[in-house]
Amino acid sequence: MKLIERPKYGPLHRFTDYHVYKTLSVLSDGTRKGRKQLADKVGVGEGSMRTIVECIRDKGYIDVKQTGIKITKKGSEFFNTIPLQIYTLGESDLVYGKSGVAVQVKGVASKIGSGMEQRDRAMIAGADGATTVLVKKGKLQIPGDIDLESIYPDTASTLNKLFDLEDEDIVIIGTSAQLECAEEGAVAAALDLL
Structure with missing residues (x-):
């Protein structure tokens, strides 16, 4: 967008x-x-x-x-009308030792390839990295059909509590040593999908 x-x-x-x-x-x-x-x-x-x-x-x-x-x-x-929900994450297994910001985007899972595009966009914007999480058949997955709940159960639980997730939604988790950079990276990557 x-x-x-x-x-x-x-x-x-x-x-x-x-x-x-x-x-x-x-x-x-x-x-x-x-x-x-x-x-x-x-x-x-x-x-x-x-x-x-x-x-x-x-x-x-x-x-x-x-x-x-x-x-x-x-x-x-x-x-x-901008379909973003943004939350600051506390310490979790995906953002250990860093600041994390999660951004939900409704109904855009079909636009996600490997998730590297979102990570790269977030890093260009100033984040240290980003992870894209998809909702498919009620399950949280990392691209490549990797079950988030089995690898990072704490993060999966946190995302399910924070967001009203539905199939085809995504969550981009931007990480950085600085909270502002994590937010800017995650939001920039999300806006590119709209």
Whole structure:
């Protein structure tokens, strides 16, 4: 899913679709926030935040006033159509000694090959690695028909508790020494599937 178009001319943006998603997520609580406050929470510079704000304002997703930036009804509706659920994982067998963030994407299991594509995308975005988990016939599997529940029962139990999983759903678990990098990697890999 492309949340922002790359410029045809001039320098490339120093932010990604993840940062646009994160901006909408931070604003989704409905309160006004200043540009600097948003930039700090999203993890981009003020210049990048200015560009993000300009782009999503042009789409009608936010309202910008002197008192701050607030998501609009159209922005909330758009944000709620993005089929991602995100949870921070505690210590588990898949994220031992690192931070882990799990992102559920509904109904895209048919788009998964070996899972390496998602791992590579997550690593490009800054994560140390990522594992893709598929739901097939009610079972959690790693691509290649590897039964997650028999190898990593704690992780399988955690994912079943956190998410309302159905057949054809996937969960991408991004890992990194830094929580923000794990989240950015997992969300970037998930957005590529939409």
